Amino acid sequence: MKCSRTRLIVVVTAIVAAVAAFLMLALAVPFKLYSLEQNQLFLWDRHYILSTICSVGGISRLLSDFLLGFFAVKYAGAAISAVLLSLLVLFSGKAVGRCGAPDGCIPPLALVPAIAVLAVLLDPALHWDEVISLVAAFAAFAGYVSIENYKTRCAAGTLLFPLLWLATGAEGLLFTICVLLYEFLKGNFSWPTAIQPVVTAAVLFAGVRLSWVPDPRWDLGPLSHYEWHGELSLGQLMPWISLPMSMVLAALTTLLRRKGVKIAFATVLYGAVLLYGVFTAVAICRTDQSFEELDWHLKARDWDGVIASYEKYSRSPDIKVINDVFLNIALAEKGELCEKMFNYEQHGLSSLYFNYGRNVRAASLMNELYYSAGAVALSARMAFEANVNAYGHLNPRMTQRLVQTNIILGSYEVAEKYIKLLEKSIFYRKWATSQRQFLGDDERVAGDSEYGAKRLCTDGANYLGETEGFDNDLMEILRNNPSHTISADYLMAMYLLERDMDGLALALDEFYGTEALATLPKAVQEAVIITSEVKPGYMEQFEIDRRIFSRYLKLRREAGDLYSNDQQILYKLTANYMDTFWLYAMFADNDE
């Protein structure tokens, strides 16, 4: 009777935890979860599967790769995470129940490990196989404590450890720690208990000697599933110590005799776990997912979505210049970059173009910028850099881009290699097969609206990209393909953001009136008007909208009053002309 009530309490706690985790993750950080899908690609490929399984922790890694593939589906990531967290609750509940915790104390004690995992779930350095490994280790331990017979239990534990270690990695060691702690709490100190640590030590020693454990500094502990190994933080340690901690607390409850003390203990326990849960929830809700959200819309080519998300995050006091790049790509793709870019706050050239600094996320963004601008080889380069640095096997989106760029560049054999890989995936198979039509068919590539236009951008004399500045590359692209007007937009925007009027003038000399730049967009007209102040008559070469010019005259009049140092006039000026290049040229700080 008591047993079924305990089970019911654990199951209800697990269900409540699952629902709470699902709601929080799905509502607060959906884009973070979507982005996790981009870190690896599960393939139905013998070599990939065998080579993954045949490494220590390989089964966890394979399962994690498989599950993460579904994270691109709306709410699937939150649902899968919630299920796994609830499994942790179930298994922890079983363990603490066996340690003697009264039914009333089981929910908080069972929740601690799940909260600890939830707290690190969105850590960008965490490989998701940690979660799978923890679930497996907890499941194994729950199975272990279910065995009543002491010797049978010890034999099972001894046999389970090597299997668990091979399947999950370092979490096998956590299993042994829990086993030893459990037997200690139960007062079982005879020889069968000693076999487990001896076998564990022997297996790990052999693993290190055989180099199955590449780096014992990290691969035998809580940091084994982290991409970067810094100093171990409490957050990273918590998933490992939470279950032993709960077991100790559970055992402690059996020592409490007086009812008052029991109630006080339970109150403190509930309070502490509640605080821990709230603290974790708040931290998750406050997680910045601006990059992931903007990237999600960019990936979907949803330019209005990018702009809307940018506007949402632009109200935040933290300025993220990288968000500007998303915005400017979206504006450019809509053909509005030099029309509307100053409707938004710009922060110098880095609002559009920056050195990616070997940063993976920056590489993937620069790949988008280059692709959009027609710099196909540079886009391929950045896609490669980002792909290489995916935590897991591949980054599916970057692999897709490698297919596209290699098709455009005519490297069909390389494109086919990536197509073959994507055809072994679950979600990208159809797309990959659709790209086969272009392999070796130059005419079809030329006839495709996207690939044909990009290929024209590369039809010309070869040069070393970016060695003389990306603006020079854009000019080459425009010479090769004047109809790729988005490159002209980027070129003008670069000069405007840098306030490089000489560069702009040279570009206008070459491209104004051609197909590449038939008319001047608003911001460029504003720049031309300013240039005319130092080069009288300059603007007469161009078709300038009278309204823009009248507005400039008005600004000049109002700016003249600035000498009076009246703050009111300054505010008024800012309010009236903040959408213009004039104001950017006067006040923007290029060094930001």
Place this chain on the structure above:
Amino acid sequence: MNKLSTIFKVAAFAAALFAAFNLSGATFEGQPDIFPDYKDVTIPPNIAPLNFRVNNAKDAVVTFETAGYSLKIKGRGENGADIRFRIRKWRRLLDAARGGEITVKVTAVADGRIGDFEPFSIKVSEEPIDKFLAYRLIDPGYETWNNMGIYQRNLENFRQTAVVTNSQTDKNCMNCHNFCNRSPQKMVMHMRAVHGCTLVLDNGKVEKLNTKTPQTISALVYPQWHPSGRFIAFSVNDTGQAFHSCDANRIEVYDMDSDVVVYDTETHEIISCPLLMDTLRCETFPTFSPDGTTLYFCSAQRLHIPEEFDDARYDIFSVSFDAESRTFGSRIDTVFCASELGHSASFPRISPDGRRLLFTFSDYGNFSIWHKAADLWMTDLQDGHTAALDAVNSDDVDSYHSWSGNSRWIVVSSRRGDGLYTRPYFAYIAEDGTPGKAFLLPQKDLDYYDSFLKSYNIPEFVTGRVKPSVRRALAREAIKSPGTDLTFLQR
């Protein structure tokens, strides 16, 4: 419907079996299309089984016949009929064919009919190949990296193990390994970024070196051991790279400046001379002759790089080296003047018998592993005859290469498979210098090269296995040791 399809499948396979017993009627035109292409190659008598796939055939029966031994293997598969050997049978086949040849007859079910292809042959040489091949597995990338390592493959079977991987050393970059006389006991390699250093392995003992000195332009690069095991030749390079906008070569790696130096492992000194550090020239890729008395290297006029990147033309030169006095000769000799042909030469490698010089001949520059035009050329050092190794070369990059200990085998890093990922190809060099057709390193899994996304970089023959203890020792020394600083000595 399912039953019908099963009946068809059974019938097709039965037909293939009939064909195996010479009951086939049709004959396909020409030789079969197989991957890897092992048709008419010369192979060593100790190579791993040459598993291959008969493309465009769902079922095939292949007969291998040699003097006194015959072997029949059936294969089938979705993407082609996979022919896989049992290693013991393969060994018996090679033993029987040693010094002779194997005739390979393929009967297949292709294009809805059963037939025989024209047979092809595989020659089995008397001379074995060194047992191990060491290489770096890297992404053929541009600037960033993730997992990489130096691995060794037993060429007599399919076993690959790690020499050292960057998962042991905080994911740093590791490169340019070289073995002294192909011995697994004596090796040098570099690490870059975190724990940046040069590591020298000598009979189980690892020494970490900090190789940048105020007198040299960079840390040591491109090592090649002196046969005595006391010296290692290096270059020091101020290297840059850029990316082609629309060229098949993708990447351009160039030296703004470079010099050649020799490191003395006993005194921890870097030695050089003005002839090897000419301020008007870029010297690189040094290598010693097998007797250790001559240092070969590449050199080009120093230009404005990167502007004139495609004007750089490297030639191969030599200078004498006296190991006793640690001095260089006073005269530089021209060994091969590629620039006279409007081309460039790089990676000179002398065969261990001292008879031949193998090098990469490319259109310009020195980093030919990104140049589609790069081919292997060979000079007979006795008569000076130089020619391209047409049987070895392909339309794609054929660049980094090394010699086996008996001077009969070469390995070359080539991008001929898919145009991007380098794979090791072997070729036989006969006593008279005639090259055999190059063949790909065999793998157990025939889809391996399709899905494997790493390049085989710097393949080097090794006579034995580098022990697992070395793996730990290299990582431990790189991480824990402060390293020994080197001093520079101008001779």
